[in-house]
Amino acid sequence: MFQIIDKKDLAPSIKQFVVDAPLVAQKARPGQFIILRIKEGGERIPLTIADYDTQKGTITIVFQEVGKTTKELGTLKAGDYLADFVGPLGKAVEFSNHKKVLGIGGGLGVAPLYPKLKMLHENGAEVISIIGAKTADMLIMEEEIKAVSDKTYVCTDDGSKGRHGFVTVVLKELLEQGEKFDEIIIIGPPILMKIGTEIAKPYNIPIMVSLNPIMIDGTGMCGGCRVTVGGETKFVCVDGPAFDGSKVDFDELMKRLQTYTSEEKLALDKYHSERGACKCHQ
């Protein structure tokens, strides 16, 4: 059992947990993820590590309440326990002597972006960041990102904060202005990573994306998370989650994410009816 030490609401439906998991924290590195299970009979869900504290033995995770499991997760409070918390999984990211980096985070993607930028910042790289969300109140971790960035652009889809528009618009502008980077990191919904990659690709700058497919074991055992990268099948859980964005088949990834849409709806409806929740907010 793993105790939730702290809980914070970052935005409507986006929550942050700090979880007591000393062994995981001991080995965690930027880019890695964990798999958790709330309780017996629960599903195993992967979440990218948003921060870790080796001294305190804690792992920070950020999640958005979209399906049954994440909604149920959101009802847990500080002091509650998770049945399982497995990790650190996946390959840690490595940056070789980067001098200047652009980090782009959209929506929940800002959370996994943070530890990478933090590491780059600590290593002395110049960090430019672009973060965005649908609306101002959906924007997360702005202060944290700013603290590890030399310059941060904020965007919202509705213009309620910062630039009006998608993060990719700023990306395009910076590249067109002739800004040079050693690497561009793009993390967010697959469609954002796809469009961002398409914009950046002609500039011949390495593009890193972090993928979020459906997983079960997270140890390379089932192959459910397979994606096509550079024409080869890769398992995101052991070969990733970070990949060279220019080689990823995003269309396949997006299709595969739809596999259980009807089952996810069924599970959520059942959850709501059992909890007697009103249906007006669904």
Place this chain on the structure above:
Amino acid sequence: MPSINRSKTKTPMPSQDAKLRSKNFNEVALGYTEEDAINEAQRCLNCKKPSCMEGCPVQVQIPRFIKHIAEKNFESAISVIKETNSLPAVCGRVCPQEEQCEQKCVLAKRGDPVGIGRLERFAADWERQQGVKIPDKANPIGKKVAVIGSGPAGLTCAGDLAKLGYDVTVFEAFHEPGGVLIYGIPEFRLPKEIVKQEVDFLKKLGVKVQTDMVMGKVLTVDDIFEKGYEAVFIGTGAGLPKFMKIPGENYLGVYSANEFLTRINLMKAYKFPETDTPVKVGKKVAVVGGGNVAMDSARSALRMGAEEVYIVYRRSESEMPARKEEFEHAKEEGIIFKFLTNPTRIIGDEKGWVKGLECIQMELGEPDASGRRRPVPIKGSEFTLDMDTVVIAIGTGPNPLLIEATEGLKLNKYGYIETDEDGRTSKEGVWAGGDIVTGSATVILAMGAGKKAAQSIHEYLQGK
């Protein structure tokens, strides 16, 4: 003196009706009654030089335990089995006895061999019904041993070392111990409650089990030594699914057998939405492969509600590696076998869902390295089977997770760990056994490897 049963055939095993069972996950074979068991045990000739025992990788004292059953002394029967076998209820169900003990039985020369597996299962089930006796714990030796992986190899190794007085901790990556016994073999062939009870028995022997530990990630082998363990056994299995490398394998509705079975067995997708993990099984399902895992996948698909389930296998019936019993059960339940058929392409619809499996007809040519006649494609014989789910059960490779994180471990050319006869690896203090050494094999061979390694670890630690 018990009387002798001269029947040439095995006492039949009661089983669930094929039609009924193909719709539920309850156990297929129902087990002997006391009367059946005594009757079958009385067929054993109690040979002076029992050849059956040569066929047992864990050296169960077969004639001794059978004699106890014939004399209605079931308690003694199970304790004889447990002297050498930590998982009798499992072995009695999933061991390929026809290739091992029963193949060597003298009665097999002129009829059916003694139903050794069925009797082993009976003894183990009898004990479980009575309530398993808590064993006396061995005097602690004061030395710690780590076992990585809680499948048949790891559990056997852990059990044997605990009986010798070692302080044993088993590290398991999943949230439940049992390895392939939990995620792979379906409920209807091996009820999970039985695996749980066998693990509980090991815990009573003093074995500690830590779940959620993905070794190589959370701890390395060197970390384990630093924590004061004096020997390590690696029994991580062959958990890397093989795909066919044909077009269309990433379409929605294509599963590796590992994923398909893990969803159903470990995650209990057959209870969805009561449990949270779903599995998508269409009306028409093709399972590619001819081993036990293919049979398990096909029979599981049927139980999940598929209307037609095919096994597509590139060789012919006689080359199929599946146990005969599993093949028979699958046929009885209505699985359709397409022999000498090899998939060439998976066809999908515009949304990316599987809609067909293109195959080519094969014929048997000259024998290959495995001694089986090599299947050769017949030119121009391609045809398409309409399918909405495809499960690929063509084997597994070595999972590199722990291996890559362990320095000084010599591997063979296929990526499996190299060991000597006793399971000793090239790294000091590290043993390995089971599928991570041999490649995909059987539960009992993995148990045999775990047992040998335990003995070798004991000798090593005594000299330390």
